[in-house]
Each structure stands twice: as C-alpha cells, then as structure tokens.
Amino acid sequence: MSRPQALQMDLFAQAGVGVRVVRPEIGSAIPTPRAAARAETPRVCVLGSGSGGNSTVLNHAGRSLLIDAGFGPRTTTQRLAQAGLTLSDLSAICLTHFDTDHFRKTWIRPMVDLGITLYCHHWHLPDLRKVQNNQQLFDAGLVEPFDDKPFEVWDGLEASTVRLQHDRQGTIGYRFDTRDFAVGLATDLGHAPEHLCVHMAGVDVLCIESNYDEHMTVNSPRPAWVNRRNLSDSGHLSNEQSLAAVQRIAELSPHGNPRRVVLLHRSSQCNHPMKVQRCFETDPAIAKRVTLTDQRRRTRWITAPPLRAVRRRQQTLARVRVRESA
Template sequence: MLEMNNAFNISILASGSTGNSLYLESPQKRILIDAGLSGKKITSLLAEVDRKPEDLDAILVTHEHRDHIHGVGVLARKYKLPVYANEKTWEAMAPLIGKVDVEQKHIFEMGKVLTFGDLDIESFGVSHDAAAPQFYRFYKDGHSFVMLTDTGYASEHVRGTIRDADAYLVESNHDLEMLRMGAYPWSLKQRILGDRGHLSNDDGALVMTDILGDRTKRIYLGHLSKENNMKELAHMTMEETLTRYDLGVNYQFQIFDTDPDSATELFAI
C-alpha cells in the first residue's frame, strides 16, 4: 500500500494519435487506463515516473481502437492483470489482443459506477466511431479526475457528468485549418470532423468553458494529431478561449501539454 496524502497521483504516460495510456494511483490501487503502445514502451514510460507494471492492479479500456489497446493483451498475460471494459468493447477487442484468461475479463458497463478499492470510477459514453466507447471520472475523498478524448462532440449529458473536476485530460486533436489544408484524404477528414470523430482545439476549449469549476486546477491537452496539430497551437487556443470567457487562466488553474512519446510528471490531486 502506498504512503500518500493525496487522493490520486496521475501521469499521462502517452497521449496522441499514435498511442494512449494513463497511469493513476490511489493509496490502495494502481491502474492503467488504456495501453495503446507496446508492452515494452509502456514499461519504459512507467519507469519515467518510477513505477513498474508488475505493481499494477488493473487495466481499464475506453474503446477498441489500436492506439488504445495495442499493449493490453501482452500486459494482461504477463502480469496476470484484470482488464475492465464494457461488453461491446470486449467483443470488438477480443480478436485484436490475443488470448486473455476468462477470469481476467471483467465487464464495466457504460453509465455505471465501479467501486475499486478506495476509488469510485464512473463510466460515461462518448460519440466516437468505435463499438461502445466510454471514458471515466475517478472519485476519492471529494476529489475527482476526468478523461475525455476520442469524441466528436460532448453532449449535455456528458458535460453534466464531468463538470467541476479537480483535473482534466481533454481532447485537442486537430487544428481546423491544418486538417482542412493537410494531405489526408477527404473521407478521413470527414471522419475526424464528424460527430463520431475527434474534438478540435476549438471544440475542446469550448467544452472546457462550460465544465470547469471552482475545483479545477489542471487541464491537460490530449490526443494531439502529429499531422494536423502542434502543441503550441493547441495550448494557445485553449488559453485564448478560456481568457476570452474571463476564466482564471494561470492563476485559478494551469494548462499543461502532453506528449505521445514521454510521460508527464506525476501530479497530485
């Protein structure tokens, strides 16, 4: 058991169109949310924050796209980890991750709250072109952390579910002009821009204007496209939008970047 004075410690191990994984620990539990890189790469990312995969208690999965599940099967088999996903995601994911023993397979249905040790984890559905994509809000001792990426828009229901968390990982996938002028085929551009695609820098910033509250201290910008975005653009768009809405940028809360290849420092909530 960890000696911690905080509700959570969190590191966004990797975030981007090439692979996604997040590490969250409480005094009782250590969880990986998504494992969209190789087992070897995730092990090295955990080492960047002085953590080891053999100490994990579970893997939670958001949806079955490769950039979220690439290492799930390998890690589950090697470290005998329970894996949690909803039923439709399991059906879509099972052929892609190799054999996982039945006792390691756990159903976490959309819209439910799972009590896992000292954590309460709320799942909520999002609008993305996967079988049944869901993301999570983690609660402990009156504090909470929200993940919201891989969605074409945030409905009123989702916004109500995720308001006023202490910290967020929110999608800033693409800059609209870079995507429109870029080399992607039109069909792919339509997918990204559609209601089941990804939030743009502008979309993600507008969502944050509606959901951040007095508790909010940290906003992490996630799932940036390597081809259609830049950290500086995403950061500037979020900062300028929240400033325009007269919100407390850089004094009530801070905005942070993430990276597809290196972990953020562990931060406490």
C-alpha cells in the same frame, strides 16, 4: 546513471510554448504527514498521447491502473520506470475502446502473467473478442465487463462512465472518485455532449482530448475521407471544441474546478502546440491550468491539493443538483 527526466509542457509559460524539464520525484525515507497526505491523493501521469499510442496511469493509495494501453509493454515499462513504477504495480487496465492506439494485443500475455484485470464496457466485448489470444484473459478470469452503473475498481476508488460517440464502436469516458478527489478522462470523441459535461462536473483533474486545428485539418494532405471523419460528430475534438467543453465543465463546477486540465491526443499532422496555446489563451483563467501532453514522452505526475472538507461537501451537493436538473 541518472534517471530520465520528464518533459512538462505548460501552456501558461511566458515565452512561447513553455517547456520545463521537471526532475523525477525523490521519495523521502521518512515521509512527513503532509507528504503522506499527498501520497493518498490520486495523481495521474500521461505516459504518452497521440495517434501512435495513448496511455495514462492513475495512482492512488499505493495502487495503480492504466487508462488505455496503447503502447506495447516494453515502452510502457520504460515510461513507468521514469515515473517510479513497474508493470507489477498495475492492478488494472480500464479501456476507452479497442482501437490499436488504445490497446495493443501484445498486452494479453503480460496481463495473464501479472494478473492485471481488464475493465471494458459490455458495448466493447465484441471488439475484445477480435483481439488475438483474447481467450487467455477470459480463461484467467481477468475480464471485468461493466455497464452504465458505477463500479469499484478497488477499495476507495469508484469508477463511473459515460458512453461517447466515436466511429462505429464508440468510446467510454471515465470519472474516478475517491472520498475527497476526482479525476475525469475523455478522449476520441467527435463532440462533447451536455451529459459528458454534467458527468465531469466537479473533477479536480480533467484529462480531455484536443486533437486538431480545423484550418490545418482542412488543408492537410491526408485523404478527404479521413478529414471528414475527424471533423464529424463521430471523429475527434478540435482545439476550440475542447476549450468549449472545459469551459462548460468549469461553469458546472464549484470552487474553481477543474484545477488541472490535461490535453490529450494532439494530432502530429493537423495540430501544433502553438495552435493549442493560442486557442486556450483566449481564456486566461483556463489557460493557466493547462498541461499539454506529447506522443513521445510522459508528463510529470499531475494532481491538485484536496479541497477542504466543507468545500467538498458543497461540491458534492452541487454535482447532485446538476445531475438532477440535466
């Protein structure tokens, strides 16, 4: 029986919202040097993103982590299998926050059984304490709280974070850096402050929320308080706000980064792929880099060729200058 295929939605397809079926990657028994180099480059696969669940897997140097675990272990196992992975391949879960569409309590037992480390900000420890059976994680020594300083997830992969405004508890944006590659992820944020754009400057792959269309939200049948919350600075990013954030990050980034832009958390009630497409097509240079995620299916593996060493050094220096001037 053939393995399920991943559905890739690329906004730069010529006819409407392009939907391309991308065949799963087939490993070679004897990898070429070029293939081996690609295997060392971090890559991301969004297992699904929306109000019903959010989870992204980052793979680097033969190890994998989840950013959020908003689907149950069974669904996650199925989608990981489509991407060529198993739960046993996961070393860690990094959480943006503890809303149920970002962390399910059913993960506690599998994490303990498999020794999967949970990284969360000290800011969110009170929310973790409210999760049923959370003490099992503490007893197993699997909870790794972090503060605002960078930390090493594993050898060669450093995480740095930024705190963002969302509802009462806020959320965390992540940047993952290796020696020659960077991935950024920010979701569930009511607005994109300048310090977020500075933090994400220079990433090769940027995953960012594009949650709602303002007109659809204002005219939706949802309760008025829900719409007010989503439209506020503590709610979610609209398509226009998302585009503006990507443009600002691109402005701060040398050498054409981010070279891939992955749009997360699209509302099923207050947004539509065509709305996202029309918004991002106003900037053709950005639009051709965009991948739109979906709630019900994973993306293909997403990465970009590493920059040449001289360009990477220039980019690192540029990022330092941007931070110092912020």
